[in-house]
Structure formats: C-alpha cells, structure tokens
Amino acid sequence: MIVSKQAFTIRRITLEEATPVRLDVLRRGTPSRLATYDGDSEPTTVHIGAELSGSVVATSTWLMRPWPDDAQSPAVQLRGMAVLDSMQNTGVGKALIDAGIAHARERGARYVWAKARDSALYFYERRGFAVEGEQFIEPASGVSHHLVVLDLRVERKEGIAVER
Helix, strand or coil: CEECCEECEEEECCHHHHHHHHHHHHCCCCCCCCCCCCCCCCCCCEEEEEEECCEEEEEEEEEECCECCECCCCEEEEEEEEECHHHCCCCHHHHHHHHHHHHHHHCCCCEEEEEEEHHHHHHHHHCCCEEEEEEEEECCCCEEEEEEEEECCEEEECCEEEEC
16 A cells, blocks of 8 residues: 555554554543553464554454354454554554454454544445444543444445345
C-alpha cells in the first residue's frame, strides 16, 4: 500500500513491537499504563502490525475467542487495535482489519468481534461490523465501548448484507 507517497508493510509482529503503539494510542489520557492482555502470549494469538520506515505504526491482536452471542461457533476476537495519530486516515487501519479477517477465515472462524471504543464505531461500521448491545465502560481505560461483530458468512456490498 502507498501512504503519503511512502509504502507501509502489513506483517506479523511480536508483542514487544505492539506494546509501544498500544501504550501511545490506547492508554494515553487513561489511568492505566498496562498494555498487555490476557491471551497475548497464547500460541494461537497473532499480532499483526503495519511498519513504515522500519517502525511499527499500527497494531492489532487476533485471538481465538467465542462470540458471546454464539459460543458454539468458532470466532476470533480483535484486541489492541491501535494506529498512531500520524497514520490515521491513511488506510493502515483498513489494511490491518483486512489482514485480520483473512487470518480469521484461515482459522475457520464464523465471527470476528471486538470491544470497540465508541469513538471508533464508524470505522468498524464502514468495514461491515454491526454494533451490538448497550454501551459499557472498559475498566482498564475508563472509556466507553460497544461490542462490534462481523459475521463472515454475510457479504456486505454497498450497505446490503447477502448471506454467503
């Protein structure tokens, strides 16, 4: 992908590469300085990041976790989605989501879901995610969130959902 005449690369990254971006983006202005999550080191967990000029500028983490409304179907939870301010609105976030969805499909998942900050809901909706349930405050950040979910059996084209 080309961003501002500079190429970024989407690749698997380590937790150590993800942590500084998580801290900068997800913990700024919050009481928490902890940027690691349960499951970060599980063998099935994948960290996907964007690299630009040798530095990680965006990160996402993908864990095998059941979707709360359908615990019997395989699902992947997105956690720790973070894009540095300088890379907002460049396509990096979309590229991370696309790579994570491809990973979820490879794992045989029916759903991809996340606890999304309310300030990011429009981003997820544009990617085809549905907002579910009531607003809640995430304890680690003190920030309002909603659950979002993407049913991988449903293809969305121009706002129309079509079963696969």
